[in-house]
Amino acid sequence: MEPSASEPTLCGKSAGQVMAEITRFHGFPAPGVMIGAFMVDWAQEWIGRKTEADAIVETRRCLPDAVQILTPCTLGNGWLRVLDWDRFALTLYDRVDRRGVRVWLDAGKAAAFPEVQGWFLKHIAKRELPLDVLLKTIVEARRAVLSCREVVVTDFLRRPKKQSVGICPGCGEAFDPRAGDRCRGCCQGAYFEYR
């Protein structure tokens, strides 16, 4: 889809393209990931698109996927940290000087877009808010429902690298010896039974 004048671009892509990528990656065009895309776009613009940035998101819902779709930061490469705080906020920061910006979905500003606010605060039941209407409002609102402030990141920086690898006497598999005598699976109990 060609970006049109009325259609916003996000990280160099049209809103339609981003929606298609969200559908492929996330399974459906989730409103939270679409709002997250506007958040990532704003944060990236602020710190400079070429800055090598790490990301921290403050909820496990939706936002990690917006970061993984639009930036090189993933859970697997360790450039994305996910905090299970259930706050709809993310920070992108320069991994050298740790300066960056934090962007969040601002419940106060969302009042100007009742569909967005109703979805965010769960004031409107899902069946009363068609997905296409909500998505259209999100694209219209762009950054008007967001807030953004500069930050210096002081904690939750890059995860510590593995120092050494041991073999667990319980299960015979490789593990990080910092966990103790046995691996965390053996200490905490398995989530499965072998069949």
Ligand code: ZN
């Ligand atoms: Zn073990």
